[in-house]
Amino acid sequence: MERNYSGARNSEIELRLLIEAIYLKYSYDFRDYSGASIKRRVTHALSQFECNTISALQEKVLHDPKAFMQLLQLLTIPVSEMFRDPSHFLAIRKEVVPLLKTYPSIKIWIAGCSTGEEVYSMAILLREEGLLDRTIIYATDINPRSLEKAKQGIFSMENVRAYTSNYQHAGGQRSFADYYTAAYGYAIFDKSLCENVTFADHSLATDSVFSETQLISCRNVLIYFNKKLQDRAFGLFHESLCHRGFLVLGSKETPDFSAYGNQFEPLVKQERIYRKS
């Protein structure tokens, strides 16, 4: 008689082993990412890598760092836009900037900056408010290729057209085209925007705080984490922010249900702008 095995399904076992293997081999820690999204991305990677099973994919990435770097591109989601949720940036201009202006120098951390859209949005806003020259921006991400793209500041014109409308709705004071040069279907953004930007490899899952900051922007990153990892990230933000520092999040993110729920108070709740209490 055959034994009835009632344990986890193969695909679940294989997924956990892959994530563990990536952590042990490459120190990228996806163990506390939200499972459903990771599973979809790994499933998508199977077809890209022409693997029939996650085990086969694991063997490939374990023995070939180049294959891992390719997989990393699929595991991290570079979906972003400039001035995403224009009303959020408008609220930063109106409610946060006047308070930021009281600091002689400002440090801003953009955590999970992906390919740089948030960085350029913030830099443009700060320039128009006369703050960029006395601001240092730390833009961090776990994906080196995304950081490289962010540094280059080249975006497709097709996307930039959508960003232009966002920029205008976000209270932009000039013509958006003032900030880039268009060539061959691409927009190359003004390098001077990034003069005080440091792009750096940093993981909210494994690294610690590196600087005191007045404002942290971490938008649409925490939704990919489970509660435990969200708590870790909020802990880092709390530690890094100065007294009464600002935390700005994505439109569906909140510290309310985290272990740090009472350590941040809403400044503009609707726009997910919080202050360290």
Next chain:
Amino acid sequence: MNNAKGLPSIEAIVIGASAGGVEALLNILTPLREGFVLPIIVVLHLPDQRRSHLAEVFARRVALPVLEASDKTHVEAGTLYFAAPGYHLSVEQDRSFSLSLEDRVHYSRPAIDYLFESAADAYGPALAAVLLTGANRDGAHGLAQVKRRGGLTVVQDPDEAQVATMPRAALDIHQPDHILTIDGIGRLLVELEQIAC
């Protein structure tokens, strides 16, 4: 486990709808009585607008508590949830919600496929999935995945659907347990709930 009526014991209901979906959903959900115990999770495609009032609209007409599904909150019994516009909605293994911003599927975010596929993993045979009227092909693969994991699948009768494209796309790749009219779907939900109680 099936009961005398041949219906399985269900712990959650997921519903996907697109064009014509608001009316279809109201017709299914307004007759449900207060105290309906199963959670109902809905992805309804809407034209892009960042702040939707779906939850408010349905809260006025439906006896169940109605919420927009929030990231990392637990799926509560007897609650009607809507996916937030602009984000994909998934159910995790621990039966909490998670939101994500992966690319659109069939031009849609939220995508019905993402909700159905993740809920199929989370609930297995204890899930009922219902696909309603719509003008694209979203939901067909998700429905097939629900079936593969042993769940119950229901497609709105294309002849009755306001837009038949979505039900037909599902029927092209998948033979559901039931093809029903809106009235029939409403009655089935009530029966599933009675078994679950």
